[in-house]
Every structure is written in C-alpha cells, then in structure tokens.
Amino acid sequence: TAARQRMMAAGVPIVPGTDQPVQDDAAARKVAARLGYPILLKAAAGGGGKGMRVVEKPGDMASAFRAAHSEAESAFGDGRIYIEKYLTAPRHIEFQILADRHGAVVHLGERECSIQRRHQKIIEEAPSCVLDEALRSEMGDAAVKAAKACGYQNAGTIEFMLDSEGKFYFLEMNTRLQVEHPVTEMVTGLDLVKEQIRLAAGEKLGFSQEDVRLNGHAIECRIYAEDPENNFLPSIGKITFASPPAGPGIREDSGFFAGSEVSMYYDPLLSKLIAWGRDRQEAIARMRRALREYQIAGVETSIPFCLQVMHHDKFVSGKFDTHFIEKTLLEGSASPESLNADGTEAVAALAAVLFELENHKVQTPATPVGQGTPVSLWKLAHRKLR
CATH class of the missing domain: 3.30.1490.20 (ATP-grasp fold, A domain)
Known part of the structure; x- marks a missing residue:
C-alpha cells in the first residue's frame, strides 16, 4: 500500500x-x-x-x-x-501523535493494545510495561518520522508490532482520534479533542516534545454488549438498569442509559471505562473495583470478562501478547477463588450496593423501564459476584 x-x-x-x-x-x-x-x-x-x-x-x-x-x-x-x-507472538504498541500546519510534530507516548480478540482491541493501557526509555524514544522518533513522511496534520496514531526480541515494525496509521485515546489523556493531562480542534483551526502546537511528561498509569476496558459465555455473541435488547462506577481515578465515557435499545445493526460498544493510578498496580486495583461496581441489566456485557483479565496472572505480570485472549479462553479463565481471594472485592461490591440504596431511596428496589418485575440491587450485586 x-x-x-x-x-x-x-x-x-x-x-x-x-x-x-x-x-x-x-x-x-x-x-x-x-x-x-x-x-x-x-x-x-x-x-x-x-x-x-x-x-x-x-x-x-x-x-x-x-x-x-x-x-x-x-x-x-x-x-x-x-x-x-504474520508475527507469531507480537505486542501491539501505538503512539499518539499531534501535528500542526507549521511543521511541528510531537508524540504523546505509547499505548499498549495487545489485549484484543479477532484483531479488535478490548483493553488498552498507557504506558506499556515492556518499553524502557531507550525503546520508547526510538519508537516515538519513528512515529514522528512516519507522520512527517506523509505530511500529516492533526491528531493521529502510528501503530507498530513489537516482537519478542524488541524489534518493532510499522503496522498502520490511523488518521483520527481512536477509541482508546482517554488513557493518553489520563497520563499526559491533555484534552486530545481540544487539541484536535485547535490543530484543525490552524493553530500552532502549544508545547514541544520536551514538555510531554507521562504521569502514572491508565487502563481502559471497552464495555461491549456481548456475551463472553457464548463466544462473545452480540447481546441485543433494552437496557433496563444502568449504574456506572465512580471514585478516585475512575472515568466513564458512554452514550447509553436505562431504556436504551441495543440493536444488532450497530457496533456493540456501550462504554469505555478508564482507571488511572500512580502506578500500574494501583490502576489495576481501581479498575477491578470499578468493574465490580458497574451495573448494567437487560443485556449481557463484557464486564465479567474484563474483570477476569484484570485478575489473570499473565496480565498482572505484563507477560502477554496479542494472542492472550485466545490462550486464556483455551487454558481457562481466572478461578472464582482468585477473583475474591481476600474478600475485598465482596466488600467493595457491598459498599457499591449501599451507595446505590442511599441514592435511590425512592426508586428502590430498582424497576426496569417499562413492564417487568422489580430488580433488587442486592440481586444485581450478587450477579456481579457470580
């Protein structure tokens, strides 16, 4: 091409x-x-x-x-x-770039996008736990070089495949902001939508490469209306109840609400759940809690599967590649015991239910939109723990 x-x-x-x-x-x-x-x-x-x-x-x-x-x-x-x-055990690493009309191009660090199924990303994080500063600099320079080679302007992404020996190869360029851009926003403190609009208006970049600093670690889980227990088949129907998580370091970008219809004619992505922490360990812990608190009824979602990934030894250790999901499904997911080893997840779920009870006194028990039997928040919490 x-x-x-x-x-x-x-x-x-x-x-x-x-x-x-x-x-x-x-x-x-x-x-x-x-x-x-x-x-x-x-x-x-x-x-x-x-x-x-x-x-x-x-x-x-x-x-x-x-x-x-x-x-x-x-x-x-x-x-x-x-x-x-075809590289047999690669990692998918991409670099966010910004380029103005005046010749300035910077990169905002990398995103790790190796947790994917059928080449579709499911979980992303920034920064990658396998890049040291030397490799990050080398790949970042290559991303800037790639953008300049085609005279690109505005926000975009240069994607690479990284093999087990630390060699990287250009994969593709995406000339847009991608689904996973929030993790870059969380670790850089930049509003990429705002920057994109500024660049499209012809303004100069307001900072240089030396000004870009990565702070902490961020993880994004894409929440799909899919059934992980049934080969990720799309789940359609009416969302009867929805309660997103909150708390320190948690961000949720979505466009659905109780009463929304999930159709078979559109992409099944419901929302993006992002967790930031001072380091990767804290980001994972916050994401686990947020996934436990996230309540969606009426359709099946990928929330339980994302939670299993957050507890999987290979993910926690950072020893994974783009075949992680296929290997995990074949080997079996994290055991129920490992998901609730010390009881802290159950306590977090209980706290979430108490919070909902406090904030939905008039509506409790939660009644799905339209016809149907009231759904107790306790039952919703129990379903999350199963």
Whole structure:
C-alpha cells in the first residue's frame, strides 16, 4: 500500500509483505511461499479487525482470501487485499501523535493494545510495561518520522508490532482520534479533542516534545454488549438498569442509559471505562473495583470478562501478547477463588450496593423501564459476584 511505501522511503521498519494489493488467491499463495507461513491477509482500506485473516498453510488460502475480500468489500467498499508476514507472538504498541500546519510534530507516548480478540482491541493501557526509555524514544522518533513522511496534520496514531526480541515494525496509521485515546489523556493531562480542534483551526502546537511528561498509569476496558459465555455473541435488547462506577481515578465515557435499545445493526460498544493510578498496580486495583461496581441489566456485557483479565496472572505480570485472549479462553479463565481471594472485592461490591440504596431511596428496589418485575440491587450485586 501507499503507507508501506512511504514508511520504507522514510526508513521506518515495516513487516515483510507486499507493496501492492494481490489480485487473487493464486497470487497470494506465491507471495506466501516467498515470505513463509503463517501470513496475514489484510484489507487495504481496513481497520478494526475487518477484512483480516491469518493463513497457516497453502490449503487454507482460497477460502481465507474469499472471506477477507468479501468482508473488506462489505465493510469499506474496497475489496483490495495485501499480505504481510504474520508475527507469531507480537505486542501491539501505538503512539499518539499531534501535528500542526507549521511543521511541528510531537508524540504523546505509547499505548499498549495487545489485549484484543479477532484483531479488535478490548483493553488498552498507557504506558506499556515492556518499553524502557531507550525503546520508547526510538519508537516515538519513528512515529514522528512516519507522520512527517506523509505530511500529516492533526491528531493521529502510528501503530507498530513489537516482537519478542524488541524489534518493532510499522503496522498502520490511523488518521483520527481512536477509541482508546482517554488513557493518553489520563497520563499526559491533555484534552486530545481540544487539541484536535485547535490543530484543525490552524493553530500552532502549544508545547514541544520536551514538555510531554507521562504521569502514572491508565487502563481502559471497552464495555461491549456481548456475551463472553457464548463466544462473545452480540447481546441485543433494552437496557433496563444502568449504574456506572465512580471514585478516585475512575472515568466513564458512554452514550447509553436505562431504556436504551441495543440493536444488532450497530457496533456493540456501550462504554469505555478508564482507571488511572500512580502506578500500574494501583490502576489495576481501581479498575477491578470499578468493574465490580458497574451495573448494567437487560443485556449481557463484557464486564465479567474484563474483570477476569484484570485478575489473570499473565496480565498482572505484563507477560502477554496479542494472542492472550485466545490462550486464556483455551487454558481457562481466572478461578472464582482468585477473583475474591481476600474478600475485598465482596466488600467493595457491598459498599457499591449501599451507595446505590442511599441514592435511590425512592426508586428502590430498582424497576426496569417499562413492564417487568422489580430488580433488587442486592440481586444485581450478587450477579456481579457470580
């Protein structure tokens, strides 16, 4: 693609692959034979995991190519497919950049986006726990170089794949603010929407690279209307009760409320839950509490699964890659005992219920919008503990 060609010209490392779209599965097999399996089919106009297929052996190429082409055509109106060598155990690291019309470009540090399913991000954090200052500086410089190579202006993201040996490769550039931008806001103190508007209006960047400082650690969980117990199938229906968490370091960005209809025709993302802490350990602890307090009734959500991730040994230790979810599902999730080892989570849930009782005296027990049996807040809390 044009992006890969520009990155090569600018000296930004790229994953071995094709510079032009491949025409059919026969051509794709020839490229794969040269690169070596596994390979990744990617939509030229893609994003969000759509139009992407991993191919492990030649016999799988025809069906995978058809599926990727069809999905890309349906999602983007552009069925062109190119090929990259598939990295078997990478981490997905991206850098937020800001660029004005006057030639100034800065990066705001990285985001760790390796917790994903079917190439769709689910949990993000900033900064990454695997980057030291030297690698952060090297990757940040590459991100700035990438933005300058294409004359980019405004807010954007340069995404990389990082292998187990510390080598990184350009993945793609997103010319927008992404879903996960709040974690960068939390650790930099910047309002990225405000900065984006200022840049679009032609103003100069109000700070330099030397002014950017990362403070603490932030984690974001995407809350989807999906059923983790049923292969993450979309959950549709009316939201009958909703009570978001609060407290120190907690932020919730959402656009739903009790009475909202969750349709099968739109993306199932309900909200973004963000937790900030002075370090990663505190951010994880705050996210656990917030997930326990988060109450949504009427549809299934990814809240229980996000909570399991927050307790998983590999996540807590930072020893994970983009295959974490598949491996976790195969190996089994965190045990109920580990989720409530010392009883503190139960106490937090109880405190949340008492808070709700205090603030919903007139409405308690909570009655779903429309017809239906009243739902006790105690029952809602019990469901969270199961």
